Amino acid sequence: xxxxxxxxxxxxxxxxxxxxxxxxxxxxxxxxxxxxxxxxxxxxxxxxxxxxxxxxxxxxxxxxxxxxxxxxxxxxxxxxxxxxxxxxxxxxxxxxxxxxxxxxxxxxxxxx
Amino acid sequence: xxxxxxxxxxxxxxxxxxxxxxxxxxxxxxxxxxxxxxxxxxxxxxxxxxxxxxxxxxxxxxxxxxxxxxxxxxxxxxxxxxxxxxxxxxxxxxxxxxxxxxxxxxxxxxxxxx
Numbered sequence: 001x002x003x004x005x006x007x008x009x010x011x012x013x014x015x016x017x018x019x020x021x022x023x024x025x026x027x028x029x030x031x032x033x034x035x036x037x038x039x040x041x042x043x044x045x046x047x048x049x050x051x052x053x054x055x056x057x058x059x060x061x062x063x064x065x066x067x068x069x070x071x072x073x074x075x076x077x078x079x080x081x082x083x084x085x086x087x088x089x090x091x092x093x094x095x096x097x098x099x100x101x102x103x104x105x106x107x108x109x110x111x112x
Numbered sequence: 113x114x115x116x117x118x119x120x121x122x123x124x125x126x127x128x129x130x131x132x133x134x135x136x137x138x139x140x141x142x143x144x145x146x147x148x149x150x151x152x153x154x155x156x157x158x159x160x161x162x163x164x165x166x167x168x169x170x171x172x173x174x175x176x177x178x179x180x181x182x183x184x185x186x187x188x189x190x191x192x193x194x195x196x197x198x199x200x201x202x203x204x205x206x207x208x209x210x211x212x213x214x215x216x217x218x219x220x221x222x223x224x225x226x
Contacts, residue, residue: 032212043116043202043217044155051212089155093212098162099145099170100215104154 002027004090006103013080013110021075021106023064023090031092033057033066033073034100038087047075047088080110114139118203118218125193126226133188133221135203141216143206144186145170146178148199149220155202161186193225 007022025033032051036044048057053068064075073090090103116137125131137144145160147170157170161180175197177189186205190197200222204215 034214036215041219043219044204044215045217046214049214097212098160098168099157100155102155104152 002031002092002094002101004092004101004103006088006090006106009087009105009107011106011108013108015082015110015112016079017110019075019077019080019084019108021088021090021108023073023075023103025071025073025090025092027071027092028095030068033064034091035062035064035073035075036089036091036102038089038105040086044089080108082110082112084108085110114216116203116205116216116218118201118221120221121219122222124224124226127194128192131190131193131223133190133201133203133223135186135188135218136184137186137203137205137216138184139205139207139216140183141205141207142183143208143213144180145204145215146176146186146188147202147204148172149202150199158188158201190223193223195225197223198225199223 003026034049035047037047038044048059050057050066056065062077087105089105091100119134142163146158147155149155156172159178161167203218206213
């Protein structure tokens with residue numbers, strides 16, 4: 001079945017460091033791909049999405065490119081801030097479109 | 113403000129005592145869903161609803177019930193809670209039943225069953 005695999009965390013970085021969180025997926029067809037972020041004590045929020053191959057989603061300095069060839073959707077940011085500390089989830093819809101399949105989440109901790 | 117509101121945020125109860133977690137959205141979304149989040153397991157879907165009076169099981173429905181009598185509300189009912197239902201629960205909604213639409217999440221309900 002469809003699935004999402006994310007790199008295990010936690011990821012610990014200093015402020016202004018470059019961030020990459022890897023995400024690969026297995027899916028039938030070419031579903032939309034999502035990154036969600038969960039700040040402490042809050043629900044998940046959509047960070048960015050891409051709807052087709054080679055699309056680049058971007059928001060708040062974060063970017064991810066839908067790579068059909070490598071079935072990947074890696075999240076990147078050029079210069080992280082302390083306020084980016086959160087849990088990040090990669091996700092895609094199941095085949096029926098009735099649920100999102102989430103990766104297990106990657107915890108990012110940024111120190112000043 | 114567009115939002116999904118869950119109540120309560122925290123709940124401690126005892127085994128077997130029926131409880132309801134409420135969820136309401138003000139965005140006129142057709143689709144609503146419940147997830148539970150557990151360490152090492154990520155988020156798993158419990159139930160979903162494509163529209164009023166239409167509900168269906170997700171991946172982990174055992175021990176839960178839901179209802180969708182109105183478009184805005186989608187309560188989660190635990191008739192006889194057990195300790196393995198201790199978890200962080202999220203309600204979510206989106207504009208249509210099409211999977212490509214983004215989900216809007218509530219802030220979560222942390223349930224502890226002793």
